[in-house]
Amino acid sequence: MVVLNFIINEIFGQGAIFLALVAMIGLILQKKSASEVIRGTIMTAIGFFVLNAGTGLITGSSIDGISAAFNALLPKAATDTATVDIGGTYGTQIGIVMLLAFAFNLLFARFTKWKSIFLTGHMLYWFPYVFIAAGVDAGLTGGKLIGLAAVFTGLYMVIAPNLMHPLVKKVTGKDEFTIGHPTTTLSVLSAGIAKLTGDPKDSCEDIKVPKSLGFLREVSITGSITIAVVYIVLYFILLANGLTPGEVWGYAEGSTGFFTYCFTHAIYFGVGMTIMLQGVRMLIGEIVPAFKGIAEKVVPGAIPALDCPVIFNYGPNSLIIGFITAMITSTITILLTAGRFPTVVIPLVVTCFFENGCAAIIANAYGGRRGTIIACAVNGIVMVLLVGFGAYFFNKTIQPWMLVYGGQDFSLWGIIEGTIARIIH
Numbered sequence: 001m002v003v004l005n006f007i008i009n010e011i012f013g014q015g016a017i018f019l020a021l022v023a024m025i026g027l028i029l030q031k032k033s034a035s036e037v038i039r040g041t042i043m044t045a046i047g048f049f050v051l052n053a054g055t056g057l058i059t060g061s062s063i064d065g066i067s068a069a070f071n072a073l074l075p076k077a078a079t080d081t082a083t084v085d086i087g088g089t090y091g092t093q094i095g096i097v098m099l100l101a102f103a104f105n106l107l108f109a110r111f112t113k114w115k116s117i118f119l120t121g122h123m124l125y126w127f128p129y130v131f132i133a134a135g136v137d138a139g140l141t142g143g144k145l146i147g148l149a150a151v152f153t154g155l156y157m158v159i160a161p162n163l164m165h166p167l168v169k170k171v172t173g174k175d176e177f178t179i180g181h182p183t184t185t186l187s188v189l190s191a192g193i194a195k196l197t198g199d200p201k202d203s204c205e206d207i208k209v210p211k212s213l214g215f216l217r218e219v220s221i222t223g224s225i226t227i228a229v230v231y232i233v234l235y236f237i238l239l240a241n242g243l244t245p246g247e248v249w250g251y252a253e254g255s256t257g258f259f260t261y262c263f264t265h266a267i268y269f270g271v272g273m274t275i276m277l278q279g280v281r282m283l284i285g286e287i288v289p290a291f292k293g294i295a296e297k298v299v300p301g302a303i304p305a306l307d308c309p310v311i312f313n314y315g316p317n318s319l320i321i322g323f324i325t326a327m328i329t330s331t332i333t334i335l336l337t338a339g340r341f342p343t344v345v346i347p348l349v350v351t352c353f354f355e356n357g358c359a360a361i362i363a364n365a366y367g368g369r370r371g372t373i374i375a376c377a378v379n380g381i382v383m384v385l386l387v388g389f390g391a392y393f394f395n396k397t398i399q400p401w402m403l404v405y406g407g408q409d410f411s412l413w414g415i416i417e418g419t420i421a422r423i424i425h
Contacts, residue, residue, distance in 0.1 A: 134414045139421075202369050327347065
């Protein structure tokens with residue numbers, strides 16, 4: 001158990017350590033010098049932490065207030081939600097599932113033509129977490145719980161990145177990596193819709209901006225302005241509903257006010273975007289060349305499946321357009337479906353930005369501006385429905401967590417696994 005817990009918590013459970021170890025093994029297999037191995041290993045870890053720092057600023061210091069406002073505005077759920085500490089109570093089971101699934105992924109990549117290897121460190125943990133939760137919610141225990149979660153995690157690690165592979169190749173024009181992240185449902189849907197409704201020649205990235213508005217070419221500035229507008233609109237909505245914005249958002253009138261709160265949250269978005277994109281460049285610049293050693297020596301033809309922000313550099317305009325579109329349609333859908341699910345769905349800000357952002361970039365590659373807007377509008381509806389129906393499968397375990405991080409593969413695959421778990425039980 002000591003060895004197992006070390007592998008689970010200190011290696012697989014730490015994205016920076018896991019990717020640094022992968023880079024080190026790849027460089028050693030390429031017979032690089034000690035200096036190159038050390039540099040590549042440490043720079044991979046640094047790139048991961050830079051990317052993670054940017055992501056943290058976006059989710060924790062910028063868009064968090066949007067969810068807080070809607071939490072205050074929307075009524076409470078008609079059905080009580082029970083929260084189970086899945087990570088604490090079922091930590092060992094999650095770890096076993098993680099190791100079994102990753103081993104299956106390696107073997108499958110070694111002996112079949114589907115060559116992706118799932119390397120998104122934190123997702124190696126979160127998918128077993130979701131599948132264990134769905135099994136527990138259905139009443140499974142012991143071997144059945146571990147076995148079903150391991151099967152679904154292993155299948156996901158193989159199927160999702162390989163479905164994403166041609167979509168990512170369409171965006172990047174290269175065959176260096178794929179995506180290992182719960183964006184697959186939204187991305188595949190977006191590619192299909194955009195292909196039918198748009199023209200890839202009319203790209204979001206080619207939008208003509210007047211010289212007087214040249215600053216809008218900077219995605220960090222555009223994103224910051226967008227977030228500021230959202231907060232201003234929410235401010236007046238809170239007032240109109242008899243709520244005090246300072247209490248909702250936790251700033252003290254007299255020392256700081258809404259202007260400071262809005263300004264800092266908006267600018268933190270731009271800071272987060274700048275840092276995140278720099279981290280993406282660093283991580284890709286190190287992990288892809290290092291991974292060639294594994295692809296040549298251990299799993300011939302293998303490609304790494306990485307976190308979704310690695311594609312953001314290829315379509316920053318698409319990312320922002322997709323984010324705004326999905327936020328609008330998801331919010332409208334939430335209002336129209338209020339009271340129809342056993343939970344109150346709040347705006348899925350994280351999903352709209354990250355998973356839908358990746359889908360928007362893919363949609364742009366297949367259908368340009370028109371395709372991107374239509375596809376992301378549909379995504380905004382789909383993600384709300386997934387969280388709403390998913391509540392039937394998570395309301396006894398991790399529904400509060402799913403309200404923030406669901407609405408994509410977590411929800412869809414969790415619903416499928418939960419259904420099978422109930423049949424088995």
